[in-house]
Amino acid sequence: MSSRNGEEVMSTWKKKSILASIVFGASVLLVSTPGLSADQPKILVVYPYLGDQSFVRMHAASVAEAAKFPEVKIDIVAGPDRTNVEYFISSINKAVTEHYNVLVLNHGGAAAQLYPALRKVQDQGIKVVAFDTGLPELAGHSADVLYDNYAAAKVAGALFASLLPEGGKIGILRCLLGNPDTDAFVNGFKEAIKDTKLTVAAEADSKCDPAQSRTMAENMLTANPDLVGIYDSVDVSAQGSLQALKAAHSKAILGSIGGQMYGAQAIAAGTNWKFTVPYRFEEIGKIAVDTGVSVAKGESVPAKVVIPPSEPVTPENAAQYVKDLKARLGG
Amino acid sequence: MSIGGQGSVPGSERNSAAADDGAGQHWGMTVALGLVQLGPAFILVVLMVVLSLLSPYFLTIRNMQNLGAQTAIVCALALGQLLVIVVRGVDVSVGSVIALTVVIVGRLMEAGYENGLLHIATFLLVGACVGAVNGFLIVKGGIPQPLIVTVATLGVVRGMALLISGGQEHIGMSPIVETAGNAVFDGIPVPAILVLAVTLLLGLFTLRTQWGRWIYAVGGNPDAAAWLGVPRDRVVMSAYIICGTTAGFAGLIYAGRTDAASPLAGAGMELDAITAVIIGGASLFGGRGHVVNVILGALIIGAIRNGLNLMNVSPFWEAIAIGVSILAALELDVLRRFVETRLRARAARLLQ
Numbered sequence: 001m002s003s004r005n006g007e008e009v010m011s012t013w014k015k016k017s018i019l020a021s022i023v024f025g026a027s028v029l030l031v032s033t034p035g036l037s038a039d040q041p042k043i044l045v046v047y048p049y050l051g052d053q054s055f056v057r058m059h060a061a062s063v064a065e066a067a068k069f070p071e072v073k074i075d076i077v078a079g080p081d082r083t084n085v086e087y088f089i090s091s092i093n094k095a096v097t098e099h100y101n102v103l104v105l106n107h108g109g110a111a112a113q114l115y116p117a118l119r120k121v122q123d124q125g126i127k128v129v130a131f132d133t134g135l136p137e138l139a140g141h142s143a144d145v146l147y148d149n150y151a152a153a154k155v156a157g158a159l160f161a162s163l164l165p166e167g168g169k170i171g172i173l174r175c176l177l178g179n180p181d182t183d184a185f186v187n188g189f190k191e192a193i194k195d196t197k198l199t200v201a202a203e204a205d206s207k208c209d210p211a212q213s214r215t216m217a218e219n220m221l222t223a224n225p226d227l228v229g230i231y232d233s234v235d236v237s238a239q240g241s242l243q244a245l246k247a248a249h250s251k252a253i254l255g256s257i258g259g260q261m262y263g264a265q266a267i268a269a270g271t272n273w274k275f276t277v278p279y280r281f282e283e284i285g286k287i288a289v290d291t292g293v294s295v296a297k298g299e300s301v302p303a304k305v306v307i308p309p310s311e312p313v314t315p316e317n318a319a320q321y322v323k324d325l326k327a328r329l330g331g
Numbered sequence: 332m333s334i335g336g337q338g339s340v341p342g343s344e345r346n347s348a349a350a351d352d353g354a355g356q357h358w359g360m361t362v363a364l365g366l367v368q369l370g371p372a373f374i375l376v377v378l379m380v381v382l383s384l385l386s387p388y389f390l391t392i393r394n395m396q397n398l399g400a401q402t403a404i405v406c407a408l409a410l411g412q413l414l415v416i417v418v419r420g421v422d423v424s425v426g427s428v429i430a431l432t433v434v435i436v437g438r439l440m441e442a443g444y445e446n447g448l449l450h451i452a453t454f455l456l457v458g459a460c461v462g463a464v465n466g467f468l469i470v471k472g473g474i475p476q477p478l479i480v481t482v483a484t485l486g487v488v489r490g491m492a493l494l495i496s497g498g499q500e501h502i503g504m505s506p507i508v509e510t511a512g513n514a515v516f517d518g519i520p521v522p523a524i525l526v527l528a529v530t531l532l533l534g535l536f537t538l539r540t541q542w543g544r545w546i547y548a549v550g551g552n553p554d555a556a557a558w559l560g561v562p563r564d565r566v567v568m569s570a571y572i573i574c575g576t577t578a579g580f581a582g583l584i585y586a587g588r589t590d591a592a593s594p595l596a597g598a599g600m601e602l603d604a605i606t607a608v609i610i611g612g613a614s615l616f617g618g619r620g621h622v623v624n625v626i627l628g629a630l631i632i633g634a635i636r637n638g639l640n641l642m643n644v645s646p647f648w649e650a651i652a653i654g655v656s657i658l659a660a661l662e663l664d665v666l667r668r669f670v671e672t673r674l675r676a677r678a679a680r681l682l683q
Binding site for chain 1: 386391393400401404486489493497498499500502513585590593594598599627636640643649653
């Protein structure tokens with residue numbers, strides 16, 4: 001009987017020591033897990049994807065800027081494609097479950113589907129900052145950090161008008177039909193040329209794909225043999241339009257918005273591509289993080305930060321722009 | 332009453348007239364049947380007539396050259412897709428394969444490997460490898476739904492393209508690649524010439540080789556084919572490998588046309604490829620399809636898009652217009668089959 005009692009005692013001690021070990025281990029884990037200090041603000045920065053140079057440059061600037069705030073935990077994430085709503089919603093939910101203080105979001109144009117989730121997040125006390133594209137329907141969110149797309153497009157329109165004083169027919173290629181950024185790029189351009197001798201003879205959607213834009217540009221040139229210019233709302237599709245113009249030995253000029261390296265190089269090389277209005281990716285990425293940090297620290301921020309367009313890249317300054325951009329991108 | 336030479340048998344003139352009339356009708360039936368059996372070619376001709384009436388620029392030499400070049404990528408994708416559909420499968424990863432192949436070649440250019448022949452080999456081999464993976468997973472992996480497998484590889488391959496490129500586009504391809512996608516030879520775009528060459532090759536393969544006939548056998552009745560000793564698994568796998576290879580070939584044309592390597596290349600083109608195969612008369616249930624009709628299917632899609640652009644249809648309406656046009660083309664094919672059935676029946680009655 002005594003040996004049975006001894007076995008029971010041993011079994012009880014075994015259970016208790018196992019339980020104690022588990023509790024001790026969990027405590028160590030909880031304490032050592034970074035970012036769970038009660039005083040350290042947490043910011044989640046969400047990008048749609050890193051599928052083109054625009055987002056890659058913005059993201060790199062955000063990462064570099066985040067490193068300047070060691071007192072704030074800043075996590076920067078990116079999804080699989082531009083308008084993946086499921087990814088955005090899971091990121092928004094992550095902000096709640098992992099107790100972030102601020103959500104800094106670049107939704108890439110998918111805002112409409114995200115409002116319900118964002119309102120819930122705000123109800124949980126998490127502040128929301130939008131960047132690159134705003135959240136006009138989200139009442140009470142902390143700030144929008146935006147590029148003045150409309151103004152940039154007006155610069156593009158004015159440039160077209162100055163390069164084509166005789167006027168003539170032009171074609172417009174937009175990217176991502178229905179995206180508010182694209183709409184601004186096109187509407188601003190049309191506003192700028194409305195009192196000039198330029199007329200929009202053709203308009204198409206290239207879906208941001210250079211192969212599609214080449215096809216659209218070829219068809220525009222076929223249907224309008226006297227086309228004098230093509231305006232592409234983004235550089236990546238302008239690359240395709242350039243091929244169409246070259247193949248057709250057309251003298252029509254090409255202009256775009258973006259300020260990508262390859263665009264500037266084509267301009268410097270004296271091709272049909274005559275200008276690109278730089279999109280200030282690095283500033284947007286940097287200011288987005290700065291704004292998020294300010295909000296996390298309880299500082300007041302302007303409701304809207306609008307970054308104006310910078311000087312367009314033209315044949316006169318393209319070579320220098322390429323040099324400066326290479327230096328900025330580290331080679 | 333004389334027979335066989337003098338005069339005529341009572342009523343024979345009426346019989347002779349009736350026989351002439353019957354022969355004429357039969358001839359008419361034969362011609363009508365022949366026309367209707369042209370299938371996608373018939374639809375394409377009707378479409379081109381309509382578009383040429385709607386736009387004075389459609390039937391110009393320049394536009395026909397453009398059309399040949401513009402449809403080359405989808406033609407290339409559709410040729411390989413046909414074989415997969417014939418064996419009762421589908422491959423939706425082909426668009427992503429375009430991205431992976433162009434990105435890898437872009438990286439080769441950046442690393443200083445500018446040999447055009449190396450690039451061409453890379454396009455084809457990378458495509459074949461992805462096709463082999465798809466085929467292996469479907470045949471040996473025990474996953475019963477080819478669509479699910481290729482949806483998964485669509486994501487994996489696109490992700491690989493993004494990873495390898497770092498999200499950056501590369502600009503500038505080797506002269507051979509540029510020629511393949513861009514040049515014109517004797518008034519014919521080189522991409523169109525290359526597609527015709529591949530069509531001829533695949534046509535000979537499917538119609539003149541035993542392996543090609545096995546592909547149709549497996550698609551028509553996989554179990555019966557297996558019982559008859561056809562190496563079913565290897566045949567299915569070969570279809571996916573060819574499909575991947577033609578996707579790599581499409582990547583070559585893409586890179587040549589755009590002089591760019593974008594990790595977003597080819598997005599959505601898999602749907603165009605599948606649509607081209609179905610418009611070309613292949614059956615999604617397998618066992619039926621012809622390479623020439625696939626080219627015609629791709630040309631139908633390309634002509635619709637081209638025509639809508641020439642007419643400057645608003646981009647907000649373009650997607651609707653393309654969908655409606657494709658439905659109209661498919662319905663025209665249904666009507667064609669109905670007419671064909673009726674004409675056959677009538678021709679058979681006339682023969683009696």
